[in-house]
Amino acid sequence: MKCILIDDEAAARSIIAHLCSQVKALHVIGEFPSAIEAIKFLNKNEVDLIFLDIHMPNFSGFDFIETLKDPPKIILTTSDKNFAFEAFGYDCVIDYLLKPITLPRFLKAIKKAGNTSLQNTSNISKVDTQDHLYVNINRRLVKIEYNKIYLVEAKGDYIVIKTDAENYTVHTTLKNIIEKLPDSTFLKIHRSFIINYKKIIDIEDNSVLINKEVIPISRSNRPELMKKLNLL
């Protein structure tokens, strides 16, 4: 597994590099004190795993993730417990390590990184008709028509599919469901939200109003949303 380390603190990079050296399957191919330098490297090189510090000056770990079109697996490293909830809003984040990182905890994260590549299970099935999907809720397959969905929200290990009539909580990720939903109607506008953009009521600078809910738009997703709209 090819990996890179991004942390503005040399001692932190040294610790992670040393921990990586204990695992045969891991090959550290780059160490970067800033996310900007890592982006340049990633433009030319493919990696399987990134150890990423969240709290860095100028360009945070979350800003960095937002720049990646097809992010590899990411293990976040931080001195703060406060970011955990936000961290798991990203599908690519597989673990969250609190510094100083110990070997047993590190190995647990690496095990997860290995497992996630094998996992391809989903609680969502697409059917031929293409106008609806079935979701697995409490061992029942429930049919939901695409045109009834106005919002899909990530909530930790779950997503909430919202329709006018009902909300459905499903154990899966936004990444899984976006693959099932038609591009012609749905768009991910934030790391935690997919919207049915045909149901937008209005848009302000950094948010949309959809069925009485105000949903934030990420800077990186805004241009794509604007392209999809029939602007006068």
Add this chain to the structure above:
Amino acid sequence: MEKPNTTYIDQLSGDDSSFRNKFINLLKSELILEIDKYKKAFLNKDYSNASEHVHRLKHKISVLGLEKGYTIALAYENELKEKKDPFSNQKKFDDVLTQMVEFLKCL
């Protein structure tokens, strides 16, 4: 008062004394630089920048096993972010830094 220790560094290094020495040297040099940057930012009343340096120093505080020191740093970082001058944790934090520098000198 709690004292710095090398418990974490020893666990991390295992039998690898070469890594241990290299890491301690890195810790010493980076700590001095970060303290310097933090003090400059504080003297310039750039409290936001000072809080960033305190944040980075927190990791080193915990690497040296200073749990109470970490709590002080966390509280101080928040005071700096919120510009709560006078900073009630400043002296306690500076004492933690002094203690760390003195400890590392002996390694």
